[in-house]
Amino acid sequence: MNALKIVGIALIIGGGLGLAYGGFSYTKETTQAQVGPLELTVQDRETVNIPVWAGVASILVGALLLVVPRGT
Secondary structure: OOHHHHHHHHHHHHHHHHHHHOEEEEEEEEEEEEEOOEEEEEEEEEEEEOOHHHHHHHHHHHHHHHHOOOOO
16 A cells, blocks of 8 residues: 555545544643742643534545556
8 A cells, every 4th residue: 555545544534533523622731820839830621623624625635545546
């Protein structure tokens, strides 16, 4: 299996996951204040939304990489 087929499969899987979940979230920890040995940290939950068009485009590009023959 060559590299273009692997990339195509990865794009299809990633696009499908993007359409299924619509985004992902992560926790970001920041230091707000530090007074001597005491440290005040805040954990913020950030959400990244993945647009539907990006998921569909990823699937289409992945399918094109798998279907279109490459001249070697």
